[in-house]
Amino acid sequence: MQITSQNFKATAALKLEDPHLRKSLSGLRDRMVVGRTKAAAEVGNFEDLREAGKQLRDHALSHLDIYLEEFERNALANGAKVHWAENSQQMNELVLQIAQQAKVRKIIKSKSMLGEESGLNHFLIKSGIEVRETDLGEYIIEQSGDVPSHIIAPAVHKSKEEISDLFHAKHKLPRKTDIGELTREARMMLRPHFLDADMGITGANFLVAETGTTVIVTNEGNGRMTTTMPRVHVAIAGIEKIAPTLEDVCMLLRLLTRSATAQPISNYITFTTGPKRPGDLDGPEEFHIVIVDAGRSRVLGSELREALRCIRCGACMNHCPVYQNIGGHPYGWVYPGPIGSVLTPAYVGLEKAIDLPNAATFCNQCGVVCPVKIPLPDLMRKLRQQQVEKGLRPWQERLGLKLWTFTASHPGLYSLFFKLAARVGKWMGGSTGLLHRLPGGGWTKGRDMPAPKGKTFRELYAERRP
């Protein structure tokens, strides 16, 4: 996927002015924040689960090589074909090769974030293969030529009216306005593709080492269709997706579905172990698993390792005050919100996503809901440190911090500076006691600044003493 994170500020400014987006995002916030709290309470020991989830993911990551080999061994024994790709480009080429060897003309696809990372659809279409996204949200995005703005609800930024217009234009059917009717129309349009596609591509929420199984979690049923109807199934998965055992999957599921969609369980959890067996009436003849690195091993060896615990629930973005106001697009790549602010610089490069780790209040509303306890603000702070170390911050900021540090290290200078600022501030505040304009304008464009009162604490404290 093309990266546009460089335009964060400009895109965010546009999004702040979009009343439709505002409505969609407040709907997301209202549903997901309250919903997750309720769903977490219902299980009775959600905090224990989070701690266990964290430890499990850490264990899987610190034994990743062993579990990957175990996974491969079991997958092969079940008749799956296992491929390895070092990067997105290799993955795309491998999938294309599989498709070409099997003489595939049409592919149906169930949502995959890894596929978004590599621009897989675009790549396959360019190579002459028809590709159809089947998750309703992804289908809307595909049909409108847009990009997703949320990892779980890709089309959350689109209004019903936009989708009505889109379906009317694309499906050439009478314009529907009811959400139920729109959904039914999408079902009707997509059903034939499920039945005549030659190949299905899915991601994987988990790779179960114990059994060589790939797991996907869906609500719509498109994942089941994609893994069952076409004659070839390809599952693409990052190396970090390992869950050692089926029991581990159970635990992660309890965390995932509650955190993602406030559901005690998603409608369909699909565990695929190899291709069609002798006698089976349905299922693909060929089952391929592509295990992809694409930056993961680098992150594993870095100070950002904890980010690899992520199970892609989206709770961090749902709870992020910044995401709640600008939506996913300003983040400019596959993963928006707090996790995106860590993964984007980690996967595509620090210098291509300068704003991301900085555009956060460090409120930690993300960290306290993360089902695997990723310390997102800490990781963003580490990225800020890397930016400073590599000289990627603007000179004004660097100078400002150096001056502040120098001043604050010299109490005499500091107290002189504050004395002056308190007086100037009070004078500028005048009778209202408010500053309407400050240098830079970052603060005062949307806010006043309560003015200082004329004297500092230390002055008054000194006066008070005999």
Place this chain on the structure above:
Amino acid sequence: MSARENILRRVRSALGASSSQDSNRAAATRTNLSAHPRGPMPRMEWDCVVRFKERCIGLSSTVDEVASMEAVPAAVAKYLQAYSLPNVASCWQSLIDLPWKEAGLDLQFRSAHGDDKTGITGCFCAIAETGTLMSLSGAPTPLTNSLLPDTHIAIVPRSRLVASMEDAWDLVRKERGKLPRQVSFISGPSRTADIEMTMVLGIHGPYRVHIVWVQD
């Protein structure tokens, strides 16, 4: 070197490990894989049967109850009639011995086609914790019957109810040893909230899931 070797080498170097044969690390994984340790289990202070039915209804499924397997076809016929659905359906081969004809039903024992209105299945087991049907693929138990038709009717005998997802896996290990091609956890009718966060039932899978609970 192949991509596989490169990736595994990079992973090991990231972990500061020499090889997968490193005995401490290998032992830790072997123990884990053979012992299947369970994580913290949810609070399960409920009666399994009550919980299962409650969860099913919570998932927008409907639940009917019969005394024995022999009574299932009549209950299915009653349901189809109530929803003005035709008395035809595709059904699992494993259920062929029930008195369907006597109940006035004309079933085909095969995997489902894209235009079937109703699919009838059993389940490997049902999970009380989540109101889930666990379905295992296989010749007499194809997966499409619970997926392609608009209406999915599932027969759940009480004897096949387990408390938790972990219990379900234990049962698979005990009775089957090995996983089939696909295991599906099915929890209610297919749904989406992709348009304006509004929940709609029946996107790609069934609109309706009807559970026939058999007391047996």
Place this chain on the structure above:
Amino acid sequence: MKVGLFVTCLADLMRPRIGFAALKLLESAGYQVVVPLTQTCCGQPGYNSGDRWSGQTLAKKVLGEFKGCDYVVVPSGSCAGMIKVHYPELLAAFPELAKDVDTLVGRTYELTDFLISIAKLDKVPGRFPAAVTYHDSCSGLRELGVKQQPRTLLAKIPNLVLKEMTTPEQCCGFGGTFSLKYGDISARIADQKCDDVTATGADALVLGDLGCMLNIEGRLRRRGDHRTKVLHIAEVLAGMTD
């Protein structure tokens, strides 16, 4: 018992009364309060901007200044959180300081937490017969678990009525230098907080962090609300609200 008061640089410059209010509360609770006059900044702006050197320089300074105190009390969740939660990591590169860091971390308290957990205050001098709403500042709440303490203290003021917001725990959008670098996003988040404050109909918004105060008050005033008072909890508890 000797309590060191860390006034914080923002209170020093912007709202000295908060410092005096904290002083009054601690003294009336029977503590001997010292205010080291060389104190400046806890180092958070540099630390959170990725400048570890800046953070370390100022953290080491704080470490020295409060050495002789039995407790260090801070009328700010975010500065107290900086010391308690982040100093150990920030200063980990200086093993010779480990013991001092440990001691300081153990002795440092956010003001309301101190008044409840250590001073076990049963009376407060403040009188504020009005409806107030309380904003939970992020660092205090999520780093230090300050949630019930301020509410318990407010409940000791006769005729003060607490009207909770729908989402008192929602971030106000301040975020330190975030509020300057991403002013438009920050102001928008503050705007939602103002909506929530206004909807309670409270006469005053009370909170425990000056950064959030300036942010929310600044937005309220820009929106034309000159009625709702914005007060630090220390001011309310100490009866220094005029």
